[in-house]
Amino acid sequence: MTFSQFIAILRARKWAALLVFMSVVAAAVGISLLLPKSYTGTASIVIDAKPDPVSPMAYPTMAMPSFMATQVDILQSDRVTQKVIRDLKLADSPQIREQWLTQGEGKGTVEQWLIALLQKQLDVKPSRESNVIQVTYKATDPKFAAALANAFAQAYIATTLQLRVDPAKQFTNFFDTQTKEAREALERAQSKVSAFQRANGILATDERLDVETARLNELSSQLVQLQAISAESTSRQAQAQGAAADRIQDVLNNPLIGGLKADLSRGEARLQELSSRLGDNHPQVVELKANIAEVRKRIEAETGRVTGGVSVSNNINTARVGQVQRGLEEQRAKVLRMKAVRDEGQVLIREVENAQRTFETLVARFNQTSLESQTTQSFASVLSVALPPVTHSSPRLVLNTALAIFVGSLLGVGVALALEMMDRRVRAPEDVVAALGLPVLGLLPKPSSKRFLGRRHALELKQRVIGLPAPQRSA
Numbered sequence: 001m002t003f004s005q006f007i008a009i010l011r012a013r014k015w016a017a018l019l020v021f022m023s024v025v026a027a028a029v030g031i032s033l034l035l036p037k038s039y040t041g042t043a044s045i046v047i048d049a050k051p052d053p054v055s056p057m058a059y060p061t062m063a064m065p066s067f068m069a070t071q072v073d074i075l076q077s078d079r080v081t082q083k084v085i086r087d088l089k090l091a092d093s094p095q096i097r098e099q100w101l102t103q104g105e106g107k108g109t110v111e112q113w114l115i116a117l118l119q120k121q122l123d124v125k126p127s128r129e130s131n132v133i134q135v136t137y138k139a140t141d142p143k144f145a146a147a148l149a150n151a152f153a154q155a156y157i158a159t160t161l162q163l164r165v166d167p168a169k170q171f172t173n174f175f176d177t178q179t180k181e182a183r184e185a186l187e188r189a190q191s192k193v194s195a196f197q198r199a200n201g202i203l204a205t206d207e208r209l210d211v212e213t214a215r216l217n218e219l220s221s222q223l224v225q226l227q228a229i230s231a232e233s234t235s236r237q238a239q240a241q242g243a244a245a246d247r248i249q250d251v252l253n254n255p256l257i258g259g260l261k262a263d264l265s266r267g268e269a270r271l272q273e274l275s276s277r278l279g280d281n282h283p284q285v286v287e288l289k290a291n292i293a294e295v296r297k298r299i300e301a302e303t304g305r306v307t308g309g310v311s312v313s314n315n316i317n318t319a320r321v322g323q324v325q326r327g328l329e330e331q332r333a334k335v336l337r338m339k340a341v342r343d344e345g346q347v348l349i350r351e352v353e354n355a356q357r358t359f360e361t362l363v364a365r366f367n368q369t370s371l372e373s374q375t376t377q378s379f380a381s382v383l384s385v386a387l388p389p390v391t392h393s394s395p396r397l398v399l400n401t402a403l404a405i406f407v408g409s410l411l412g413v414g415v416a417l418a419l420e421m422m423d424r425r426v427r428a429p430e431d432v433v434a435a436l437g438l439p440v441l442g443l444l445p446k447p448s449s450k451r452f453l454g455r456r457h458a459l460e461l462k463q464r465v466i467g468l469p470a471p472q473r474s475a
Contacts, residue, residue: 009420016419017412024411028404029397037392040138041146043153044383047071047131068126071133071380074163075124075156081115083155084148090114122152132383142388149386161378168372175366182362186355193348200341212335219328226324230317260299267292 010017047068074080090096091110100106104113123136135152139145271288278285 010413010416012425013416013419017416019412020415021405021408021412024408025401025404028400028407032395032397032400035395036140038138038140038394039142039145039389039391040136040393041142041149041386041389042134042136042384043146043149043386045133045135045153045156045380046383047133048379048381068131068133071156071160072124072126074159075133075135075152076119076122077159078115080152080155080159081118081122082111083159084118084151085111085114087155088147088151118148121148135386137386138393142390146386146388150382153382153386157378157380157382160380161376164378165373165375168369168375171369172366172373175362175369179359179362179366182355182359186352186359189348189352189355193345193352196345196348200345212331212338216328216331216335219324219331223321223324223328226317226321230321256302260295260302264292264295264299267295 085091091114096114097110100110100113104110107113118137121138123138125134125136127133135149135156137145137148137152139148267288271285271292274282274285274288280286
C-alpha cells in the first residue's frame, strides 16, 4: 500500500474513523470526570549508613543494592501493615468492620482484609542513587492518605528497630547462660590450682625452682673442683706410698724435714772429717755416728708423718667428692621433681588462663549485646512527613485526554483500514493495476467535479496516464 492509497482510504472512511476517535476521547473524558478523586500522601525515609556507636562493626551491607530492596520488602510486608492497623486501631472502627462485612463478605479476619486493602494503595519507591525511600499512599481523603503514609513510615522504623533488638535480646540470654557456665569453669580451674599448690606446698614455683637450680649448679661446680683436687691428692698418695716418698712436694716443702736434712748433711760431713783424722773407733766418731742415725730416724719418722697426712687428705677429698656427688644427685632429682610439679602446675594455670580469657570474652559480648538490646535508635529515620495534599493525584484529565487522543487516532485509523479490507474498492489508478494487472490508459474526472482543465493541462494528463513522456515546457 502506497501513501497515496493510504490517504485515499482515510478520505473515504473519514466519518467512521472520526466516529471512533470522538467516541474514545469522549469516553476517556467522561470516565475521568466521573471517577472519584483520589489523593496521594507521600512520606520519605532516609537510611543512615553511619557506624553504630554500640556495635563495634558497621553495616557494610547498607551500601549494597540488595539492602535497599530488602528495606522495600519490609515496608510492604504484612508485619508492617499489621503494626499500622494496630497503631491506628483500624480494626476497631465500626465503619471498617461494616465494609469488611459488605465488601469482604466477612471472610477471614478483618485484619487480613485490611492488610490486602491497604497494601493495594501503598507504593514504595527507593531512590536510584541515594538511601531515601519514598512511601506513598493513595486514598479518597487527603488527610487519611497523609496519615497512612506517615503511619507506614513510623511502623517501618519501629519494625526495623524491633528486628534489630529481638536478636540482640536472644543473644543476650544466650551469652548470659554461657557467661555463667564460663564463670563456673573458671572457679573450678582456680580451685584445682589452689588444691595442687596446697598438696605440693608451692608458694612461688618459679622462684623456688630458680633457687634449687642455682644450688644444683653450685654443687656441680663444687663436684668438678673436688674431683680435680681428689685426682691430685690421689696421685700424691701414690707417689707417697712409692719409693720416691721423700721427693714429694709436701716432704720437700716441710721445714722440719729440711732442717733435719741440713743437720744430717753437716753431721755426715763432720763424720767424714773425723773418721779420716781420728779413725772409726774414736769416741767422737762413734758418738757422731749415733747422732747421724738418730737424725735419719727422725727424718724417716717425719717423712712417714707427712706422707700419712697426704693419704688422710686424699681420703678426705675422696669422701668429700662422694658426699658432693650424692648431694648433686639428690639435688638433680629434686629439681626434676620440681620441674615435673611446675609443668603440671603450668597445665593447670593455662587452664585457668584459658577459662579467664573465655570468661572475659563472653562478658564483653554479653555487655555489647545487652546494650544493643536496649537501643532505641534505628538506622532509618523520617526525612519528610506526609502532609494532606491540596490537589488530587487522580484522575488526571489532561493526561487521560492526551492518551485518549493518541489511542483514538490509532483506533480510528485501524477501523478505517479494517473496513476497507472488508469492502475493498478502487480508490486510485494503482488499485486497478494491482487488481487487473493491466496498464491504465486514461483517467477521467469525477462527474461532479467542477474543475475544468485547459487544453495544455489535459494533454499533459493524457500523456502522463497513457505512459507517454510529458512535453517539455518552454521557459
